[in-house]
Amino acid sequence: MDERVTEESLEAENRIYARIFDGIMDRRLTPGTKLPERELCELFSASRSLVRRVLQRLAHYHVVELRPNRGAIVATPTPEETRQIFQARRALEGALVRLAAQHATPADIDGLRQQLHVEHEAMHGSDQPAWARLASTFHLRVARLANNAILENYLKEIVSRCSLIVALYEPQGNAACEHDEHAGIVACLERGDGENAARLMEEHLVELERHICLRQPDARPSLKDRLGL
Amino acid sequence: MDERVTEESLEAENRIYARIFDGIMDRRLTPGTKLPERELCELFSASRSLVRRVLQRLAHYHVVELRPNRGAIVATPTPEETRQIFQARRALEGALVRLAAQHATPADIDGLRQQLHVEHEAMHGSDQPAWARLASTFHLRVARLANNAILENYLKEIVSRCSLIVALYEPQGNAACEHDEHAGIVACLERGDGENAARLMEEHLVELERHICLRQPDARPSLKDRLGL
DNA sequence: CTACACAAGATTGTCAACAATCTGGCATGA
DNA sequence: TCATGCCAGATTGTTGACAATCTTGTGTAG
Structure with a gap:
């Protein structure tokens, strides 16, 4: 020992x-x-x-x-930080998914499919924190396939900050990723179609951001709001 | 006080x-x-x-x-890290230059032109360290125009690590950026042409990496090499 | 002569006491 | 009543001493 x-x-x-x-x-x-x-x-x-x-x-x-x-x-991300975080995420994850499409082996795709399955099951369960984490897990698994630890770590940081944003602006936590959109991305990856995978990912992320922005158009919940005044 | x-x-x-x-x-x-x-x-x-x-x-x-x-x-980046750093840099700087093209004002373009001028003068001078830093400065100034502090900071880190790589694999320090390629990028930015600016930037970075890789095809200078054995 | 073990010196890692700063409450006076 | 100033308790920041670890030189045995 x-x-x-x-x-x-x-x-x-x-x-x-x-x-x-x-x-x-x-x-x-x-x-x-x-x-x-x-x-x-x-x-x-x-x-x-x-x-x-x-x-x-x-x-x-x-x-x-x-x-x-x-x-x-x-940390409590400001609206301006939120904008930058989502913008950075689209840029990073677009690049990562393209690289992933180049490198993904059939075994990798299998792994992602299993991940999709776990997601699907969690959707029916009611373990909210688990579901929230799973949404991030898929994205990080795709990132890992890109075979670039530097970009992967940057995305890890960004995804963490996104979780903070969701916690801030979506107290109910119903702003998780859509399962079907993930499945579409995996399908593209399987065909080695990086361009379309990137396009779907971009749309997916825009959707996620829009979902949050619609609820809080321009500011973080102020103390006033939180007191219901 | x-x-x-x-x-x-x-x-x-x-x-x-x-x-x-x-x-x-x-x-x-x-x-x-x-x-x-x-x-x-x-x-x-x-x-x-x-x-x-x-x-x-x-x-x-x-x-x-x-x-x-x-x-x-x-730090002494390994060859594998070098690969990842340059890959990450292309991804980041491609995204940044596109954003910069969207946001750049005429005043910003003026600033970049002044920067080009300083570069041009330094090329004739012989202050080697100054020249090495100037090469990075241009890239960081473009990055700042993207108006995204997060991506900008990531690029700062990557550019710093690139300097380490140059120090390691180009002891003479003659692997600086080409002045003309910078000028081409500014021209694109002025027209708001993000696509071509990104394309030029990509080529510029590939050129930079190739310049280094050609000299040290697969390994960092070992102690043996450094002793001339 | 080589390989190994050991020890001294130098360097880094950790902790606990002390100093500086902030927060919230209380007293004072207008 | 309200604003201001100040004090005590709580919290964070800093330092220097001590402990653990590594490096390197030396000696010894094979």
């Missing part, structure tokens, strides 16, 4: 990171939620320096916001 | 960050160079925690590599 202190602490760091990250993605931690260092230390029985590093990592991915001397909160 | 301790230290952090970053971009700090904490502390008369944070930030942008228990070095 190689139990070097350094590795243990790295493991603990990743564990805490994943816990908080998952909490945000599952919307147990909603945008604006405060993340006090002391509380996190106690919850994970970790030292403050460890918690601090985790928060900085999360901040770097724009999933939490670090306000100097005022602590960390779950 | 609002001299809060916190702000001062943030300023210091940015200063140190910029110094190291510039040193790497100007190839005074070449890939593989060790960056010992103690030495940096003394050089900048800063505390270790500050230096540490700067190194972590640089690591996050993949400009330095943090090896656990073994300190930080200037």
